[in-house]
Amino acid sequence: MLFDSHTHTEFSADSEMLASEALEMAERLGLGLVFTEHEDLEVAQDEFTFDPEAYWKKYYPLRGENLRLGVEIGMLEKSLEGSRQFVERVPFDQVIGSLHFIDDLDLYYPDFYKDKTKEEAYRRYFWEMAENVRRHDFIDVLAHIDYICRAATYDDPELDYGSFKLEIDEVLKAAIETETVLELNTRRFDEKLAIKELVPVYRRYRELGGKYVTMGSDAHKPGTIGAHFYQARQLVSDLGLQVVTFCKRQLELCD
Ligand SMILES: [Zn+2]
Ligand SMILES: [Zn+2]
Incomplete structure (x- = not known):
């Protein structure tokens, strides 16, 4: 089963x-879900x-074949030990790391x-991301x-792999070397240019030895669960990558 591995409930x-609204929508779409609540x-x-x-x-009581319970932690040097302890408090299925803040600025x-x-801004962002991974x-x-x-x-906020090759490669290497799976987040998939700029990043991830991706809509509303998953899944398979999710912190292949 394909999982939407990045969703937020109340x-x-x-x-x-x-949770009931999310599960109802996921069932309609034939998707499994991982709830990944914010912890910054x-x-x-x-x-x-x-x-x-x-x-x-x-x-x-809702957890099972179609629902896993995870967390999305905001990665900061100063909260490293606090976050480590937080994720040990309950047996989460999946722990996502995100960079939401730099220098206390959102x-x-x-x-x-x-x-x-x-x-x-972007160089700093990627270096912070690589170090935090x-x-x-x-x-x-x-x-x-x-x-x-x-x-x-900025006028053009897109990633542009060519301009940030060194920095993006650092992030990808950090993920691969630490066996951290790269997420393909579909939140910006309604912008064609966004997808176009993501392709070389995931292609490079594959070239450097990355094999797996999770797919996540980052839904905060039922209507965006699984958004653009058909297109994202096609992209993943075109690049020779495999979609996975996590259960009890163990990687699971999605067919
Ligand atoms: Zn996030
Ligand atoms: Zn999120």
Whole structure:
């Protein structure tokens, strides 16, 4: 079964989706789900965190073949040990690592970009990402390598592998060497240019020895669960990569 391995329910500060709504939609689409709630420690007044025991207690009865229980942790050097302890509190199925903040600035808002050129901002972003993947030796998946493109304030916010080859290669090598699976996040797949710029990144991942990807919609609403999965799956197989998900922190092939 194909899994949407990146979704947010009401345990995430920025989502109101109910588990029942998510499961109903996934069933209609013939997909399995991994819930991956936000845990960003030591930033944004601890808005983006949750009680893992309450989460486990509430969702454990729903957990099964079609539903896995995960977490999306925000990777920061200063929260490394806190996050490590957090993920040990309950037996999560899958731990995603994400880079959402740099220098206490949320990459989703303009402040991070205002005194930087695109080159400066993106180089910094990829270096931080590579270092944090190596540091966070307890993550299974690296989320949305193109997260910065969602909100960067430049005329052309796309990744452009050619301009950031060294830096992107560092991220890909960090993922491969630490056996961290690269996610293909479909959130920006409604933009043709976004897909075009992601292709060389995933092709390079394959060239460097990457084999697996998870697919994630990053849905915060039922309507975006599994969004663009047909196209993403085709892309993954064209590049010679294999779609996987995680159960009890173990990699599982999706057919
Ligand atoms: Zn994220
Ligand atoms: Zn997310």
